[in-house]
Amino acid sequence: MSTPFELVCPAGGLPALKAAVDHGADCVYTGFRDATNARNFTGLNFDDKSLKEGIAYAHARGVKVFVALNTYPQTDNWPGWTAAVDKAAAFGVDAIILADPGLMDYAHRTHPQLRLHLSVQGSATNYEAINFYHERFGIQRAVLPRVLSLAQVEHVVKNTPVEIEVFGFGGLCVMVEGRCALSAYATGTSPNCQGACSPGKAVRYEETPDGMETRLNGVLIDRFAPGERAGYPTLCKGRFEVDDETYYAIEEPTSLNTLELLPELMRMGIRAIKIEGRQRSPAYVKQVTQVWRQAIDACRRDREHFAPTAAWMAELNKVSEGLTATLGAYNRPWK
């Protein structure tokens, strides 16, 4: 099999980048330490010095580095985003990952040699949308939102010249990325504009007679019984009351794990698989990268007989949210 099938791993900082590079990533994706990327959390991301060092480290080992500039600039802060594009180009990154058409246009005109990827934040769920970005701005890869079934993913692949990257593992965003203002509604901070969902500064944990309560800007997201593990109050994974029933009205805390779909994804011509988790530790990145490297190599050797090993699944479940995993939208019944 000659078509490349890249493993794209998260790097929230230099130690995570090195962990990914050392343990089998084909590419790592990074971001600057500001609102230009959709993982703008305290203590994460790269300054100029660490990104240059990271690029040198990765390139010396044959690994590509992408920079995500996947939030939506506004007219007044526009220069900050174009400066980030220029900097990424000057540093010699292998691709930038963008969501905003205006910024894509800028990057395409200013740095015609620079490879552009359409971010999942661009909310392109069909080939017409992807081909729009390809024709106008020359994007070479698109990351699909986690909303399509496998058959729908294949239909996209067949109808676009653009390489398709899909999410393989990690936190599961239930909403179409780039189309979710829930965090903005509750906290005033949005993934689209400030690059953060359910930000730490809005989070409160409070021990009460009713149990541990987690709040986001005062809104009760969940309440945990004694002995129950209190999770982070991500807005869409809270327990709410609908029609007198209290349950996870939107989604349980769970992770996406598509390891068992690898042969299908390869067969249909997917070019890259993305691991979510720039906000996770270098240890997580190492663990997940190792498993996926082994799995991809095994699948490339013998797609017909590929099956995830119990050891791989156990390893991945250890780092899954809520210690459970789902096939998400790839599996129609999930919808």
Place this chain on the structure above:
Amino acid sequence: MKLALGPLLYYWPRQRVMDFYAEMIEAPVDVVYLGEAVCSRRHEMRLDDYLEAATMLADAGKEVALSTLPLIESESDLKAVRRLMDAAKDDPRLTVEANEMGAVRQLAQRGQRFVAGPTLNVFNGHTLKILVDCGATRWVMPPEVGRSALTGMAKAMPAGIETEVFAHGRLPLAYSARCFTARRYRLQKDCCEFRCIQFPDGLPVKTREGEPFLTLNGIQTQSAKLYHLERELPELAALGVDLIRLSPQSEGMAELIRAYRALLDGLPAAMPGGDYCNGFWYDRPGLDWVSGTTP
């Protein structure tokens, strides 16, 4: 400023929808958006029904736009959008509201003028300019955009483009592949039994303290509170906003439209009470209510 009635976001029985638009013929609204703008499984209204309502409204002098789906997952979704574009092309009184980029690509290829809908994520003048080059004659601000971003945009507005702002109704906040109404009844989306038809204003979500928080509307999640920019209308006008959008609700829409019409005409109006929010306009959490003149 012109008054626009946004697309009906809920699933109502066909006759109720037809009656609603018949009522709108008399309502002092300038622009009406029609069409399924949430879920491709909803079939009470067929394209022909929407065209019948559209013709009726256009005959009454309303400007009419056919709204496309915001989430297009399959070839059949794409076909539905193409049929809608064909219909709009056949009647010069109709335009299309494009709610995702696949529709924009096709409209540009066909040379059809269109409205850039609120889910296209226009946050800056550069992106808006690209859409104008594609044929957009109006854009609808994403709901999370407020005064400061619009002020910035206003300085860089391409010529000949109208600006529309969502000014009243439950805020459309998120879209998913998953149907949360079906989930409430432990049904899969593919066999959802069209449960959302039971909730003409969506299904309320409260926190465990009983605080109204969100509204489930199939694959869409909305605010529980009503966004309400009554007091901000002079400011919107000063910023060059051309239209304000009122989002259909099951009760009292004609009265609400008349109240907004009166306000726009500088007349006194009795605005119905409600659990209101306006935080997005002030770059605050959307659920906030900022009262007084300056926050």
